[in-house]
Amino acid sequence: MSTPGRGLHGHVLDTLGPEITAGEYPPGSVLRTDELAQRFDVSRSVMREAVRVLESMYLVESRRRVGVTVRPKSEWNVYDPQVIRWRLAGSDRPWQLRSLTVLRSAVEPVAAGLAARHATAEQCAELTECALGMVAHSRGHKLEGYLLHDVAFHRVILEASGNEMFARLGDVVAEVLTGRTQHDVMFEDPDPAAVTLHVQVAEAVRAGDSARAEELTREITVGALQELDILAP
Amino acid sequence: MSTPGRGLHGHVLDTLGPEITAGEYPPGSVLRTDELAQRFDVSRSVMREAVRVLESMYLVESRRRVGVTVRPKSEWNVYDPQVIRWRLAGSDRPWQLRSLTVLRSAVEPVAAGLAARHATAEQCAELTECALGMVAHSRGHKLEGYLLHDVAFHRVILEASGNEMFARLGDVVAEVLTGRTQHDVMFEDPDPAAVTLHVQVAEAVRAGDSARAEELTREITVGALQELDILAP
């Protein structure tokens, strides 16, 4: 899924990216290209390419006579999949998961509503299949299989919305769901109510009931928020 | 706001980026680094840096013995501000505006709801100021001043939500609002109802009424959808 060590500059990014996104260099810190090249034992050309990528992620800014300065967190392109992965692997993972879950709570209900109008017959079938797969793996510590279908379910919803911006969040949702299962909560079987909701969403989409699909999905995301103690009083 | 021609590689991107995002090269098309370097009259080093940036945006993929292949639209990082600007400047601008407006309709209401809980006194004041500014410029063909306050208003809302993912959409919303005023609809004064809604949102946020702020903002975004003939029956 990721883009590991694609060439030397990729290897450099695999180390430097996480360091920066972890906040190891405070905003305004200055990195020198030559020093970095020495540190990673690569040529200046390779180092420059890596810096260009970091620059395009708004993580750093390169200025003459000054060096490569780290930009404040508020300017980072937090939607870059690579940046998201780096941050999820770092120390502010909990914070990152919260931000992404809130984003989900905003996007997924609307996406489900749109999916109810735009989904093809094939997508409806896929959705039902995913929901049934979740039911089948909802008991007896089959978390792995459950996760697989859960991820696929939300991916289809986002895809079927017909909105490209929503569709591209499939990877993000996958990361959140995967992370949640593997590291944080959910040591036991998933909440039966959540499973039921997924089945009902699939049915609502199939029936073309936009409002119902949206509302049911909102309930799902509210559950996700509650799992992280993000209240909505 | 943008990052214009920062060095030669930036100049190359200013031309090549719009071409790719405009779909001038069908998915799978191959570009050769050397040819591109010749075409733009830059060294291979510079061209390679430009390719690295395009690669980090998931617009192209570079493989040995094959060249730089253009990736399908569905894989582009459509949240990259640069990509958004390129597409907004290109031929599928209308489609892009629709996607972004739908995204707004999902995000902004939730953001407003959060803002009602998290906004600081200073942010509330700013919000009120923006709303009043909108009122002041709502009549007499003062579209420029109106737009300025409108953009600022939505920026503050997204910022005050306390969610970094929402906050980073400020630039996107700014582009949408600016684009709408400059190119498409709105040759006359803005809809008075919309202006009123903004004032009411500011008041709801100030009062900490989360549900009301969310609902009012939803009405604003519904209006934006209707302007683009995106129905919600």
Place this chain on the structure above:
DNA sequence: GACTCTTGAATTAGTCGTACCTAATGGGTT
């Protein structure tokens, strides 16, 4: 004869190192 497997030549990106250019910066001078 048709098919598969191996091998090697051609091609293109990847890497490196050097040399030189350019522009911000900061200190020293007037």
Place this chain on the structure above:
DNA sequence: AACCCATTAGGTACGACTAATTCAAGAGTC
């Protein structure tokens, strides 16, 4: 305070070499 210049670190160019992958020709097999 205004100005000038040496310093410094990134920006650009070029050339040589490396390495991986594709493709096609040829050997071997059924």
